[in-house]
């Protein structure tokens with residue numbers, strides 16, 4: 297259910313101020329410590345950021361998709377690591393349960409995910425199953441009223457701090473969607489091991505690592521929806537939403553990069569005048585602004601369609617592809633406008649340039665989005 301306009305505008309304004317006053321000043325600390333400070337996490341919990349899209353019935357704010365992306369436009373104006381800690385709880389870390397959980401599973405986990413007391417993590421990717429998600433090898437073997445999980449999940453966001461994993465595992469050997477099921481596995485269950493923290497190009501503070509299951513025994517009640525064979529389709533539905541959320545994040549970062557570029561271009565003088573006076577600099581600013589505006593419009597349209605319960609697989613893939621490529625171009629132009637300074641670690645544009653590279657890769661590469669878009673088009677025409 298949508299919030300009333302005044303309440304929603306107040307939320308947007310609060311998040312905008314929170315980003316400006318509380319998050320942006322802590323960006324360097326996050327890079328240095330590779331962690332989000334506890335007091336910041338507490339404030340994010342108090343603001344309801346962990347439960348934006350989880351229903352009010354389950355303790356969240358119950359935002360529509362359009363409202364969620366508008367909040368994410370704001371959250372995007374700072375290091376993506378801040379968004380990462382809360383974003384998985386309203387995205388891929390909770391959506392399996394929202395989409396396909398039993399009433400008991402929803403009641404058990406969603407309130408703690410919505411408050412941020414529990415961190416959710418989505419465990420799909422494996423060493424040999426990235427883009428080809430259906431090739432996953434992790435198995436879940438039925439053993440009386442339990443399942444036994446074996447396998448390795450890779451690059452799992454928030455795994456080092458997660459309390460709950462949505463684990464896609466094979467309950468049958470054949471290559472088909474029905475062979476894959478989803479299990480809600482609590483951290484600390486015997487048989488789960490975490491790998492060393494991944495060393496990444498950017499996004500310091502957003503934690504990922506391997507999650508290894510070795511004869512990890514979970515009760516049958518951990519089977520999502522109490523039904524074998526719905527794991528793959530659920531994962532795809534989770535990603536349909538997740539891709540819109542990531543696209544919105546790209547727009548927020550692009551806005552920030554444009555702002556940084558404008559301030560720098562007006563201040564930096566060459567040939568006796570601010571570089572902002574040069575039309576070649578203006579052209580880069582204009583291209584970045586038009587790119588960002590186009591992505592924002594696409595995302596808002598896709599989100600509104602999703603709120604109208606239309607199938608948005610194609611639109612979400614379009615938005616994710618366009619926005620992630622777009623923010624790459626905007627970051628590249630920002631570095632160019634900053635010139636030598638843009639290559640220096642002391643300026644945020646250097647950090648964002650590395651951070652945004654991930655968006656063309658995770659939650660489905662650009663090439664996977666192309667494949668999804670084309671398949672949907674061809675399917676609609678047949």
Ligand code: COS
Nearest residue numbers: 421426427428429430473529532533536609658659660664
């Ligand atoms: N919503 C609901 N169901 C979906 C769906 C969606 N968005 N996408 C696919 N499905 C269903 C299909 O309808 C099909 O169902 P049936 O078996 O009943 O026909 C089933 O799932 C299998 O789909 P498909 O045949 O398209 O599977 P493929 O193995 O060809 O792969 C891609 C599909 C490539 C699109 C998928 O593997 C993918 O998205 N890969 C990228 C994974 C990814 O994003 N990883 C990031 C990790 S999370 S950070």
